[in-house]
Amino acid sequence: MGRSWSLVGRAAMSWYRFLHIDSSVKHLLRADFQGRELWKCWMSNHLPAVTARRWKHGAPDSLNCSWLMHDQHLELKYSDMVMRLNYVWLRDHCRSASCYNPKTNQRSLDTAQVDLAIKPAKIRSDNDTIYITWPDNHMTKYDLSWLAKYSFEGQKQTVQRRILWNASVYKEAQMPYVTYNSVMESDEELKKFLEAFLLYGIAFIDEVPVSVEATEAVALRVGLIRESIFGRMWDFTSDFSRGDTAYTKVALDRHIDTTYFQEPCGVQLFHCLRHDGTGGRTLLLDGFHAAENVRQENPHNFEVLTKVPIKHEYIENVGGCHNHMIGIGPILNVYPWNNELYLMRYNNYDRTVISTVPHDVVHQWYVAHRALTTELRKPENEIWVKLKPGKVLFVDNWRVLHGRDAFTGYRRLCGCYLMRDDVLNTARFLGIKI
Numbered sequence: 406m407g408r409s410w411s412l413v414g415r416a417a418m419s420w421y422r423f424l425h426i427d428s429s430v431k432h433l434l435r436a437d438f439q440g441r442e443l444w445k446c447w448m449s450n451h452l453p454a455v456t457a458r459r460w461k462h463g464a465p466d467s468l469n470c471s472w473l474m475h476d477q478h479l480e481l482k483y484s485d486m487v488m489r490l491n492y493v494w495l496r497d498h499c500r501s502a503s504c505y506n507p508k509t510n511q512r513s514l515d516t517a518q519v520d521l522a523i524k525p526a527k528i529r530s531d532n533d534t535i536y537i538t539w540p541d542n543h544m545t546k547y548d549l550s551w552l553a554k555y556s557f558e559g560q561k562q563t564v565q566r567r568i569l570w571n572a573s574v575y576k577e578a579q580m581p582y583v584t585y586n587s588v589m590e591s592d593e594e595l596k597k598f599l600e601a602f603l604l605y606g607i608a609f610i611d612e613v614p615v616s617v618e619a620t621e622a623v624a625l626r627v628g629l630i631r632e633s634i635f636g637r638m639w640d641f642t643s644d645f646s647r648g649d650t651a652y653t654k655v656a657l658d659r660h661i662d663t664t665y666f667q668e669p670c671g672v673q674l675f676h677c678l679r680h681d682g683t684g685g686r687t688l689l690l691d692g693f694h695a696a697e698n699v700r701q702e703n704p705h706n707f708e709v710l711t712k713v714p715i716k717h718e719y720i721e722n723v724g725g726c727h728n729h730m731i732g733i734g735p736i737l738n739v740y741p742w743n744n745e746l747y748l749m750r751y752n753n754y755d756r757t758v759i760s761t762v763p764h765d766v767v768h769q770w771y772v773a774h775r776a777l778t779t780e781l782r783k784p785e786n787e788i789w790v791k792l793k794p795g796k797v798l799f800v801d802n803w804r805v806l807h808g809r810d811a812f813t814g815y816r817r818l819c820g821c822y823l824m825r826d827d828v829l830n831t832a833r834f835l836g837i838k839i
């Protein structure tokens with residue numbers, strides 16, 4: 406009990422701290438955007454005269470690169486791009502032999518030793534490179550294209566490209582038909598599968614031998630298995646062997662699995678090895694599509710769901726299984742720099758007592774949760790599939806919700822969770838940009 410309360414207290418504190426930080430960041434961003442507007446205006450009115458007087462150019466006859474030095478940052482114009490590069494950042498990212506080890510791709514420089522008031526002593530450039538000499542005579546050189554790629558201004562705004570779907574969009578999707586043999590033997594086929602999986606958050610591999618072993622083999626082809634309190638490969642029937650509704654025959658409403666882990670499992674596999682009976686169709690729906698609809702219709706509701714920390718809990722005392730898991734985090738998780746969704750934590754079964762926020766925020770949260778639930782329950786957002794032996798379903802458990810019909814008869818399902826980082830690692834190894 407003491408442990409849970411201290412977790413909740415800490416979550417509440419960090420939420421309030423976050424709100425404070427968030428408003429400071431917004432202020433900074435606002436200032437930056439205002440700065441950009443002023444800059445555009447200033448550029449259009451004064452650029453020719455000022456360029457002649459103050460802008461430093463690299464090669465004398467080239468307009469490819471020019472810069473202005475400010476108190477804490479360098480304003481660098483390269484091709485048609487303007488970058489603002491903080492001096493500490495420029496020193497910290499130095500790729501010289503003493504600052505960076507290209508063999509390990511690790512920083513050797515001790516950032517804490519960099520003077521926070523550091524300023525270049527000298528700057529020069531040629532067409533492709535900028536050379537910065539620091540007050541201690543250390544030289545840093547950057548490829549201009551590297552800066553263009555990794556500067557804030559040059560960063561792509563979306564981390565993971567996705568195609569959000571409802572039933573009709575998914576029906577039109579060109580999902581590849583890949584088989585166990587093709588994926589096991591060909592990197593190209595695996596890549597095809599992963600590209601579709603990363604875009605849509607679900608994908609199938611067909612013609613898989615009907616066994617736990619083959620399911621495990623195809624899982625390992627995609628990523629490392631994440632062991633959990635449910636084991637490595639789970640293989641179960643509706644035998645009530647665990648303290649979870651999944652081990653029964655009743656219908657299960659849409660949900661994300663393992664919201665009670667601090668980091669919910671990233672990817673889940675399902676393989677129905679046998680079903681002699683009726684019902685038991687699998688429900689799938691794109692949680693991010695629903696969340697984006699909430700964002701469009703009522704940004705405040707969306708924001709509340711990204712800010713209020715919610716606790717999920719799993720308590721099990723069945724047979725020899727004694728588990729008590731707690732995960733705390735908002736229902737919608739977004740990257741703070743671009744507000745892109747990356748994780749949804751939606752499970753009304755496992756959501757436990759809300760004790761992380763005061764009563765007025767609680768009410769706002771219920772309103773926002775209702776808006777999201779309404780979206781998630783729209784029939785046009787649902788797809789239903791009957792899992793059959795040989796057909797393995799992969800689900801992005803941070804994005805796509807699953808559920809099922811009630812069923813009758815004997816049903817045997819196996820599967821596992823995968824480590825999300827390792828699935829992405831496989832994708833990058835195959836050349837998928839993510």
Ligand SMILES: [Fe+2]
Nearest residue numbers: 651661662807
């Ligand atoms: Fe589930």
